[in-house]
Amino acid sequence: MVKKSVSLAGLSTFSIGGKVDNLVEIKNRNGLLTSLSYFKKNKISFKVFAEGSNIVFPDKGINGFLIRLINGSVYKIGNEIVSDAGVTLTKLINFSIKNGLSGLEKLSGIPGSVGGAVVGNAGAYGISVSDIIQEVECWDNGKIYWLTNADSRFRYRDSIFKHKPFVIVSVRFRLKKSSYDSLRKTSLEIISIREKKYKPGLKCPGSFFKNIIVADLKKTVIERIGFENIKYGKIPAGFLLEKVGACGMSVGDIEIASFHGNLFYNKGKGKSEEVKKLAGILKAKVYKKFGIFLEEEIRYFL
Ligand SMILES: Cc1cc2nc3c(=O)[nH]c(=O)nc-3n(C[C@H](O)[C@H](O)[C@H](O)COP(=O)(O)OP(=O)(O)OC[C@H]3O[C@@H](n4cnc5c(N)ncnc54)[C@H](O)[C@@H]3O)c2cc1C
Numbered sequence: 001m002v003k004k005s006v007s008l009a010g011l012s013t014f015s016i017g018g019k020v021d022n023l024v025e026i027k028n029r030n031g032l033l034t035s036l037s038y039f040k041k042n043k044i045s046f047k048v049f050a051e052g053s054n055i056v057f058p059d060k061g062i063n064g065f066l067i068r069l070i071n072g073s074v075y076k077i078g079n080e081i082v083s084d085a086g087v088t089l090t091k092l093i094n095f096s097i098k099n100g101l102s103g104l105e106k107l108s109g110i111p112g113s114v115g116g117a118v119v120g121n122a123g124a125y126g127i128s129v130s131d132i133i134q135e136v137e138c139w140d141n142g143k144i145y146w147l148t149n150a151d152s153r154f155r156y157r158d159s160i161f162k163h164k165p166f167v168i169v170s171v172r173f174r175l176k177k178s179s180y181d182s183l184r185k186t187s188l189e190i191i192s193i194r195e196k197k198y199k200p201g202l203k204c205p206g207s208f209f210k211n212i213i214v215a216d217l218k219k220t221v222i223e224r225i226g227f228e229n230i231k232y233g234k235i236p237a238g239f240l241l242e243k244v245g246a247c248g249m250s251v252g253d254i255e256i257a258s259f260h261g262n263l264f265y266n267k268g269k270g271k272s273e274e275v276k277k278l279a280g281i282l283k284a285k286v287y288k289k290f291g292i293f294l295e296e297e298i299r300y301f302l
Contacts, residue, residue: 026068081099
């Protein structure tokens with residue numbers, strides 16, 4: 001069913017955006033493939049998203065069609081789990097824990113869908129979703145095939161899916177046997193730590209900028225920042241932002257959290273233009289002080 005003139009703000013965790021002309025909500029793999037065939041046959045252009053936890057929708061809204069993945073199925077074969085792209089990461093992780101399979105539990109508490117996690121190679125606590133991905137099933141202008149982990153070109157918060165208009169249909173994960181009790185303990189501990197940073201209901205898209213990979217930096221730059229500030233081989237963007245006074249800065253209703261320099265949140269009526277303006281100011285400040293270009297982890301949905 002196609003919904004007309006739907007508010008995008010209500011479909012993103014940042015609560016930003018005008019209206020989309022046509023919204024198609026998809027609940028399973030077959031529904032997705034049927035819709036994609038229809039769009040191709042009728043030469044209708046479209047874009048896909050899911051939980052809206054990593055995007056900034058435009059203030060002027062979107063003309064045309066948006067596909068939103070809102071569910072799907074997940075099943076296991078031995079130590080492998082196969083999940084539709086629209087399944088939430090939480091549902092997938094809970095399924096893996098229930099089945100005593102380890103590999104996903106450190107991603108507990110990350111909002112969003114399996115497809116969205118693959119696109120941005122989501123991660124936390126030193127692991128990324130690509131560490132356990134075997135293959136990704138994708139739709140590429142009418143053709144459906146499985147891309148191996150290597151062919152998916154995963155990098156830190158990056159993958160081929162950020163650069164090609166493929167639609168992720170489902171994903172195969174390779175996990176390891178473990179005990180339900182220890183997986184559940186890890187998961188609950190991580191969720192409790194995360195809830196201190198991201199208070200439930202906070203209108204935000206998670207971390208705004210990517211952290212900086214130390215291997216990409218000159219030694220003199222690292223020395224200036226301090227080796228003690230490296231975490232998991234990266235300089236946290238939040239550290240650099242805090243050094244340029246980001247905490248508490250705002251443009252309109254978009255503000256940076258007082259306790260975390262890389263946390264942009266919407267106080268109520270925030271606009272994507274305000275987000276871009278604030279991001280631009282902070283990028284310039286960080287470049288001036290450290291000679292480092294910050295790159296957005298969030299995606300502007302144009
Ligand atoms: C409070 C909070 C905390 C967060 N913490 C983390 C964290 O610790 N680590 C982390 O990595 N991220 C984090 N994020 C960001 C976000 O949760 C992840 O990036 C998530 O995986 C995005 O999934 P989504 O379904 O919301 O994607 P969306 O925001 O809906 O889409 C993101 C991008 O993926 C594309 N996309 C989505 N589904 C498909 C598909 N099936 N096929 C093709 N393209 C698709 C969209 O077009 C868009 O470009 C956080 C976000 C919030 C709000």
